[in-house]
């Protein structure tokens with residue numbers, strides 16, 4: 001069957017008000033780039049005519065500005081899930097004075113595809129997919145990110161493929177595309193090592209529902225901030241912790257697969273592992289493959305990487321395409337329900353390293369909300385990994401906003417990961433090991449090893465507020481640090497004395 005080629009504007013015209021649209025990719029990697037922009041323009045034109053035009057959005061994770069930015073600025077979003085990082089989308093979610101509210105709901109990334117399949121989120125009307133190849137019999141080869149692509153392609157009534165000639169068709173073979181079966185008939189996932197493969201190198205779609213838009217678009221990868229003194233020290237602390245775990249026989253000499261979260265700190269931690277001579281070559285079983293992973297693969301420090309996307313700078317991406325023969329047999333890109341699958345994480349003994357916004361002295365972690373109410377990005381895959389990891393680690397600088405915020409607080413203002421899942425916390429000051437410790441010991445460990453020295457006396461003082469019970473938590477004083485920040489601009493002004501009985 002001959003493929004139907006159309007323009008981005010014609011593709012946008014296939015999408016209607018109130019429909020649910022699924023997007024390929026994961027972070028900026030693998031996202032469509034021209035149809036979403038045309039769709040935003042269409043929404044603005046409809047609004048100018050006085051017509052409503054808003055869509056529901058399913059994505060793999062965050063996207064590029066061409067999706068989240070364009071559609072948020074055009075006020076074209078009815079609801080959105082899951083993770084997002086775009087500043088205009090974040091403003092639209094948080095600032096209800098500027099926009100009609102976007103119903104944003106945050107989810108564990110491994111669950112998005114299955115919840116769409118279960119029908120929990122409404123149907124998928126249209127899927128917009130970036131591909132490096134599409135065949136007349138309906139085989140679609142994704143680009144640098146996968147996310148929920150297999151599920152939305154299968155379920156959508158219309159599949160719009162952005163065929164991007166900037167991405168070499170030689171990428172075919174790097175993906176392992178597999179969709180889980182629905183309960184009670186779900187089978188085990190036949191992956192028993194990081195390199196294991198279980199699926200196809202393409203997504204197969206009924207060709208009659210495919211429309212192709214040809215593009216030649218650069219990726220939207222921005223790169224990472226240079227490693228500063230704080231992130232370098234956090235990285236060194238984590239690397240030294242691993243060396244001591246190996247010496248004590250708790251991590252095997254062959255090491256274990258590593259997951260590292262998003263952002264600059266995660267990238268810096270991997271970099272520190274790379275330069276530590278006592279850490280052997282290891283494998284990565286992660287969600288996003290960042291710049292440091294590619295560097296370390298070239299240096300031979302990482303032998304294999306399994307992930308959902310190549311969330312790398314454009315420079316790294318071009319180099320990878322040039323050196324594809326080197327990388328292709330050392331890497332696999334999977335859908336998020338497989339790359340982040342909690343069962344596989346536990347089976348493979350993955351060590352999870354994620355970044356926190358704030359942690360409390362008992363080991364609970366807030367990854368998503370600033371001051372309890374403002375959404376930052378979302379939980380992403382941190383919960384998929386944290387709960388099931390062999391060792392789950394959270395990294396955080398001890399302070400934020402020039403020291404006026406302590407990232408170690410008496411109680412987190414929003415709880416994404418509980419004390420039951422969090423095993424290690426590392427800041428630039430040291431590493432708190434929470435394993436086998438009750439609330440009092442945990443609190444002392446976190447305060448002494450991770451808190452900034454300016455806040456240590458206050459945190460110790462906090463622990464004296466509540467004498468009885470298993471956990472020394474004061475329901476009256478637990479948000480005194482946050483209250484002081486909101487009222488005076490610094491947590492250092494927290495007044496604990498008023499809560500002393």
Ligand code: COA
Pocket residue numbers: 260261262263264265266287288354355356357358367368370371376377378379380381382383397400401405406407
């Ligand atoms: N209170 C208020 N603001 C805080 C804060 C706190 N306790 N801690 C950090 N911040 C601010 C920083 O000052 C910075 O603000 P700015 O953008 O105005 O400079 C911002 O939050 C980001 O902090 P930064 O230290 O640069 O962290 P990051 O870029 O490494 O991101 C998370 C940290 C938690 C937001 C990010 O890792 C995330 O989204 N995590 C959830 C998803 C996840 O873990 N995914 C990985 C799974 S594979």
